[in-house]
Amino acid sequence: MTTAPVLCGLGTWLPPRAVSNEDLTTELDTSDEWIRSRTGIGVRHIADPGTATSDLAVEAGRRALKSAGVEKVDAVVLATTTPDQPCPATAPLVAAQLGLGQVPAFDVGAVCTGFLYATTAASGLIALGSARTVLVIGSDVYSRILDPTDRSTRVIFGDGAGAVVLRAGEPDEPGALGRAQLGSDGTGADLVSIRSGGSREPLRAENAAEADPYFRMNGKSVFRNAVERMADTSRAVAQEAGWAVDDIDHLVAHQANLRILRAVADRLKLPHERCPVHLDRVGNTAAASLPLALADAVESGRLRPGDRTVLTAFGGGLTWGACALRWPEIHPY
Numbered sequence: 001m002t003t004a005p006v007l008c009g010l011g012t013w014l015p016p017r018a019v020s021n022e023d024l025t026t027e028l029d030t031s032d033e034w035i036r037s038r039t040g041i042g043v044r045h046i047a048d049p050g051t052a053t054s055d056l057a058v059e060a061g062r063r064a065l066k067s068a069g070v071e072k073v074d075a076v077v078l079a080t081t082t083p084d085q086p087c088p089a090t091a092p093l094v095a096a097q098l099g100l101g102q103v104p105a106f107d108v109g110a111v112c113t114g115f116l117y118a119t120t121a122a123s124g125l126i127a128l129g130s131a132r133t134v135l136v137i138g139s140d141v142y143s144r145i146l147d148p149t150d151r152s153t154r155v156i157f158g159d160g161a162g163a164v165v166l167r168a169g170e171p172d173e174p175g176a177l178g179r180a181q182l183g184s185d186g187t188g189a190d191l192v193s194i195r196s197g198g199s200r201e202p203l204r205a206e207n208a209a210e211a212d213p214y215f216r217m218n219g220k221s222v223f224r225n226a227v228e229r230m231a232d233t234s235r236a237v238a239q240e241a242g243w244a245v246d247d248i249d250h251l252v253a254h255q256a257n258l259r260i261l262r263a264v265a266d267r268l269k270l271p272h273e274r275c276p277v278h279l280d281r282v283g284n285t286a287a288a289s290l291p292l293a294l295a296d297a298v299e300s301g302r303l304r305p306g307d308r309t310v311l312t313a314f315g316g317g318l319t320w321g322a323c324a325l326r327w328p329e330i331h332p333y
């Protein structure tokens with residue numbers, strides 16, 4: 001029998017400080033009405049100064065291990081756009097802090113699609129026999145890379161982390177991940193980017209005046225791309241699972257914008273209720289968005305064992321992807 005990666009644990013962590021739309025109006029020219037009507041977001045959680053991506057990742061990872069009922073895994077894969085520092089990767093630090101020993105640990109950079117890319121990399125380790133169990137974490141502290149004066153991004157993003165444990169199992173058991181559909185289009189790299197601080201334009205004292213160290217997004221162009229890509233890859237993975245689109249019980253999509261979630265559902269002719277919404281309480285949490293939305297859907301009683309579930313995401317790169325599974329019996333922490 002072929003080995004399949006099976007989801008067997010789920011954990012999440014949000015920094016405790018909640019920032020409402022009203023709170024943001026004291027610093028930015030915006031309003032609760034604009035933010036709610038254009039994005040669906042009401043509140044986001046923001047990490048306190050000194051709290052880094054690894055701190056959130058360790059909390060979510062610990063909870064995912066508890067949920068899976070394991071203390072050790074064979075590898076750690078961390079999706080993030082906001083590593084603790086440019087070098088080294090954040091995953092080895094997280095593995096060490098979780099007491100996981102000298103297991104392979106590496107970061108994956110695919111912006112808001114990072115969690116799906118990381119899950120697929122972990123699935124590859126399992127398929128190769130390099131690992132029997134893998135901890136996959138999505139963790140981001142976007143508040144650290146946003147321009148404090150940019151209302152178009154400040155209102156959207158929140159900080160957070162989510163993690164799953166994958167184990168080697170069988171393709172027909174609940175939790176088995178189907179083959180992911182992933183894609184990228186680097187011709188759209190400028191649509192979601194941080195210009196300065198990399199090898200092309202390093203940040204130096206002498207170029208500080210012209211540098212732009214902040215995250216920038218062309219929201220309008222990204223919007224259209226996000227809807228098409230998430231809908232099309234979701235349809236493809238459903239088909240591969242042997243499901244009609246209408247068989248999908250839950251389309252758990254990257255929580256970027258409520259209007260995007262609705263548009264993806266409309267393109268697939270799925271009722272809006274089948275696309276769980278979590279962004280109203282956390283904003284766009286980038287690589288953490290999918291596991292956070294999954295945990296919320298389970299905790300609210302909507303996502304139940306056996307449900308036909310499709311995960312899909314879109315992000316900078318541009319990158320996108322989807323993956324299908326029957327939801328397993330797990331208790332998130």
Ligand code: ACO
Binds near residue numbers: 112220
């Ligand atoms: N408050 C009030 N007004 C605002 C705000 C704000 N917070 N932000 C922007 N505006 C203004 C703009 O200045 C503009 O004013 P103008 O017409 O006078 O120029 C107007 O509102 C409309 O701005 P748009 O950018 O056109 O607004 P839009 O309806 O497109 O919404 C948004 C912007 C929310 C960013 C939307 O485009 C979006 O969600 N895009 C997709 C984001 C996404 O999916 N990203 C990919 C994943 S994220 C990642 O990979 C990191």
